[in-house]
Amino acid sequence: MKAEKISEAVVRRLPVYLRHLTELHKREVMTVSSQELGQKLDLNPAQIRKDLAYFGDFGRKGIGYDVSYLIEKIRHILKLDRQINVALIGAGNLGHALSNYNMYLKESMKIVAVFDSYVPKIGTKINMLTVQPIEELKETVVEKNIRVGIITVPDTEAQRVADQLIEAGVEAILNFAPTVLKAPPEVRIHAADFTTDLLSLAYYLDSGKETEVHDNDKQPEKVDR
Amino acid sequence: MKAEKISEAVVRRLPVYLRHLTELHKREVMTVSSQELGQKLDLNPAQIRKDLAYFGDFGRKGIGYDVSYLIEKIRHILKLDRQINVALIGAGNLGHALSNYNMYLKESMKIVAVFDSYVPKIGTKINMLTVQPIEELKETVVEKNIRVGIITVPDTEAQRVADQLIEAGVEAILNFAPTVLKAPPEVRIHAADFTTDLLSLAYYLDSGKETEVHDNDKQPEKVDR
DNA sequence: TAGATTGTTAATCGATTAACAATC
DNA sequence: TAGATTGTTAATCGATTAACAATC
Incomplete structure (x- = not known):
């Protein structure tokens, strides 16, 4: 030790x-x-x-x-012997998927509120939780002692949502949007975007047998101009 | 260089x-x-x-x-100037979310087939693609020159699906199931499971203000037995 | 006791950062 | 020319792995 x-x-x-x-x-x-x-x-x-x-x-x-x-x-x-309340922002497919997984983790990390800005979604239910308008974010975070936010909104909204979460006082954010979020150092940001994973995977594929698309340069890898 | x-x-x-x-x-x-x-x-x-x-x-x-x-x-x-065909196995919410994102990446990585083992899902459409039974995986991979597999099935099925993908000849797998997959070294496996992300995030939260759940040991961090 | 396996130190390996000559 | 910024080498920092005494 x-x-x-x-x-x-x-x-x-x-x-x-x-x-x-x-x-x-x-x-x-x-x-x-x-x-x-x-x-x-x-x-x-x-x-x-x-x-x-x-x-x-x-x-x-x-x-x-x-x-x-x-x-x-x-x-x-890992502090999983206490309950930690989590807010999910973005009630799309990814949000759904996450809240399903969340059911597994009985106590510990628990999604206790879901938000979306798309009006027709507000009021609908996701795994027992009612989707709230994003305007209620701050008060809900305070009321429900929410300490972590999960962002699954489109990348164009991600920073704005992050700002609201931070202002509301969350300590950490799990960001699924493909953007690098700006945040003060005391707020922990974790990037969980999978387009990055997927694109970097392509690098490791064997060249040679690809289905070509356009500007197929078969020259021997020249890099200089 | x-x-x-x-x-x-x-x-x-x-x-x-x-x-x-x-x-x-x-x-x-x-x-x-x-x-x-x-x-x-x-x-x-x-x-x-x-x-x-x-x-x-x-x-x-x-x-x-x-x-x-x-x-x-x-x-x-990154080889994104060629098209790389991808199979998605698991047509749940996460699969849906991925195939939506995939629409963005015009060419490059392209999901060209979706599989699921849950009978009622077979034949339904996800973003222009018809969900196929998992039994058709191998022949479709060969036919459509699929080189990458994305696994979004439950963890209990993940290894089996991976085995089938590998046997069918894919070169890389993006695995969203919370399991460590076994694969031969020439097949690249990338773990993209987000429960790991979420749980590790808890570590960084400030102790002190948690909503307690059970066996709350307030002793000064004794580790020895 | 013999065999197994930890906890830890030292050695290795690898990745990040600083610094700066080259040059647009 | 003066200012900016690259590409690259060297210095630093950090993480992984090997090795082994301690001990169950």
Whole structure:
């Protein structure tokens, strides 16, 4: 156990550990080694041990990690043993998808309000929640102690929505719009836009067998002008 | 221009550059410096210059980068100047959301087939595409020269779907299910699961003002047993 | 005790940032 | 020419991996 600063990379692996541990728990596996965990999650065992050791001595030498105990610990580290209220802004397909997933996470992160600016959507229901007009954002955030906002509006509206969330006092934003949001440093912004993922994937495709579209330059990759 | 291996981090920034450059192009901005780009995208200008320099000498000293020219170059690097056919497996809300976004990206990555295993969904339309039974996956992948698969099925089915995609011969998979997929090294897997994002965000919230749920241990963070 | 596996230090590897000569 | 900005090298910073003593 040390007092170092925990890197973002470490924090982003914790939910992955948690997920697999929960799976093991369901299968009534009592104990797991960093070796086995690494195999399953495609990670280096040393890295897993190091990640966990930042937060405490959770394992037992010669044995491994007690599954239930480690679940409990990671849940605590990630603050998933408290309820955190979340607002969803944007009641489109993506918003729907997110609120469905959210049903899984019983306590912890919980979507407690949904907003949209498109008038016909207001008043409709999404998983027990009534879609509210975006004008009610601020008061609802305060009333319901909402601490996280999820943005699933079109990119043109994303910054405006972010500004309203920040002004209302949220501490973190998960942004699905394909824009880089501006925010003061105390508000944590996480980009979750998948067009970026999809486009970067294209880079790794084998050239050679593509269905061509236009200006197909078959020259040997000249870059200089 | 060098012959180094390009890191994943670099590749993942390219779509972000492209997006902003396209925006500038729309606003008829002719030229942009790494300085300005860095400001807008929250990146170090040196990093932007270095990223671009991996692929060629795209800028002009004292001037900056020609917006149109750089767009063209990045599109070429990312292979977005050819059409790449994509299959979507899972016609739920998330699948819908993705196929909507896909409409934007005129050419390049294009969803050309949608599959689902849920019988009542088969035959329904999503953005001009008819949902097909998953049994037709392999033949369709071959027929339509599909090279990328997007998985938006529940986590319990994800690995099976991945296996079918791989067997059918896709080169890359974008996986939205919260599972670590097993695949041979020549198939690129990209995890795009957002529960991980959401859960890791909780870590960064200020403790102190939470709505408590259960087993609220207010002891001073003891880790040892 | 022998075998297994942790926690941690040291070594390696890789990515970001600073600095600056080249040059538009 | 003076000012701006690139491309690139060197310096820094950070993250991953290997190795191993401690110990269950």
